[in-house]
Amino acid sequence: MKFLKISLAASLALGALSTASFAQPLEEAIKGVDVSGYLRYRYTDDRYDSKNFAKDSVSGSDAKHQWRAEADFKTPTINNVSLNLGILYRNDNQNVNHGKNGPDVVENNVIKVINGTGNALGAGQDSDFGVSQFYMTIAPDSTATTVMLGKQKLGTPVTNPGDGDRGTGILALNSDIPGLTLAAGAFDSWSIDDLNVSGVYSNASENSVDKPLYTLAAIYGVDTSIGNIGAQVWFFNVTDMVDAMIYSELSWKH
16 A cells, blocks of 8 residues: 655645634534444453352452443545544453462562552553544445445454454445345455454464455345345455355345
């Protein structure tokens, strides 16, 4: 992907121009912007070593706070173009062992680590905050086609957008034929449930895959007197990893 390079002076001039030309009240700036998202908190405690749930810390068990918040912003469509921005905060491993972190560490008769200190009560170092989505949606008037460019959630049969699966690339959808949606996508980097990938694959050091992902799909659905009849076929290719993976489904809903 190529980026346009400009000088520092030019960038400052553009910034000044944009500030002077488009300054407007905050109410006007955010009018029509659609906002969605969620806030979630979870406390998990699995510190037990018997059926009586004795609170003695054992290897592999702990107590932790889990925080997650997401906000997605979508601008109104202007000249067939809208912008989408998602902000994500995630902290899924705030250990809280309540004095069960183990024995004091003593070196040369000096206590170096005191039992019970560390990441306690959800006040430890934050683990993740950043941009979860950043893409442009183009929807021409002349055709029932939608093109999405940028970092976006991946809603396919083998990915879960609700768990943070996303990729950076392009996805095109066409519905000119009634009941039929054709899809084509290409992503240069992507993630599969990156909240858990490092725990599932012990050798995984990153939360995304740097191999290009390509997909083609045909999705059909029609309402009849006996219910909705649907079918979909997906093709996936991952460079150097998967030559061809096909997902197909036939459904009837009544």
